[in-house]
Amino acid sequence: MSELLQFLFSGLTVGAVYALVALGFTIIYNASDVVNFAQGEFVMLGGMITWFAHAAGLPLPLAALLAIIATAALGVAINKLAIEPARGAPIVTLIIITIGASVFVQGAAQLVFDKQIHTFPAFSGDTPLRVMDATIQPQSLWVIGGALVVFVGLWLFFTRTLLGRAVLATSNNRLAAQLVGINTNFVMTLSFALSAGIGALAGVLATPITLTAYNVGIGFALKGFAGAMLGGMGNPKGALAGGFLIGLIEAMTAGYLSSTYKEAAAFVVILLVLFFMPQGLFGRKSTERV
């Protein structure tokens, strides 16, 4: 029982990271119908920039803030320089462009930073908390809490603010949104900034637990995508639930089956979901996209 609880905790922790990545996918997908394969690189940059800024003498919170802002700026640059010029291109073209962006960012991170594995201290110490027969790291609570806060924040943004509704309108019908005076280009830019910032935040929160290096992005992207798809592509609630589920499945695979093949779990889930319920758990409702 305590074993199961322990796996549950670790599953929820990584699941929260995947959920944040999945939310990032969802935001961009909704605004532009683009699946941004560079999403995982945002997570990597969040961790790497924070580490280097911290190592350069900046206090950790400031370093983290810098990482999130810089990554958001990069997200905007990718949209402006690579996605917008290719608007209307076939999907295969867009896939290659965003993968190119991902490979490029990875290559740049290798040069600007290094090839080492990095970590920085947990935000509120390393003393594990006892819950029943299991323990949980305080940092795990930061990650899980972060995912929930971001989700609620997004929900409020999309339902309560004019700008958020403009994003929703654009995702429903780009042309109609333009006709009622919404600046859809700005909406796309905003989506990329938000999505990249959230990815970076995930990297900041997770690095004390999962470590970071220039090449961790692709793993996060794949699992975040699996989460987004499991929940139903384009649905933020689905992204949250799907991300957590992928994390749990991975942790259970590692605990009960094989730790070397825990990574395969996400892939198997992807395939099963695609074969048996392509709409995902929450389907895709075009009227109620939060």
Add this chain to the structure above:
Amino acid sequence: MPKLTAKSATLLVLAALIAITPFFFPSGYYYRVGALIFVNGLAVTGIVILTGYAGQISLGHAGFAGIGGYACALAPVHLGLHPSLAVLLGAVISGVLAWLVGRPILRLKGYYLAVATLGFGILVSMVLNNERDLTGGPDGIAVPELGLRGLLKDWGLDLTNGQFWYFFCGIVLLIGAWIALNLHQSPTGRALRALHGSEIAAGTVGIDVTRIKLQAFVISAVYASVAGSLVALQNKFITPDIAGFMHSIEMVTMAVLGGAGSVLGAIFGAGILTLLPQALTVLAEYEQLVLGLVMMLVMIFLREGLLPSILRKLRGRGE
């Protein structure tokens, strides 16, 4: 003068390039680079069939190269097969696996197909990395000698190792290109190209979309597998890198860089991306950076790829 068909023109150009370039080689080392270009060209020709003809993307084709490569390492040792038969075995395994995986996967489109194939490739490379007892893990494993060079020597044709692999891979590439070009003109090829235009339209004129896509996937997997085998046999060594994600990306980039719609274009792309890091050793550090940049720039500005764009420009000026 009878007009050359595009097919024979392509094959002639290729054959001439393979035969003539060695006269300009300053040292034996260049045979090795040439062979590498041909092997990459072969794998990329498979991508042309899948992506260029049929418009389907695969981000996991390195997985098939891995299967082909490791077949050459493992089958001779464990099954006692001759390395040449191991190439065949790898191709059969890749083909069957592509058929099994492809049936459900190819129902998917666009992003879903990309991620499913990416996952497949990662799974293969994970197995190669983790099953240390069989594959030697990340350190790689030795591959037996093909033995054809010795045979040629007995027949009085004495080639250096570099020369042998240069011409051998060149001939295999020619055969691969010939098959791909024939396919292009066959009813299957026409069906594939119809698919590329519009899957729904292709379906309404009676094309069995799923079956045709599956055929393209299986054929391209066999190309990747044979290319992987050739790499393994030539190096007499293989590591899981051959099945890695970056290798899959490289294949796609080579194809789109040169022009995924044409066999010659794609081989041209393979040539450039193979030469680039060789020509500028300082580039090694920048390899990923350049690869990513090339992918983005070509897709944004030269969507047809380098060679078709150049040819069109030349033709435009000629008229």
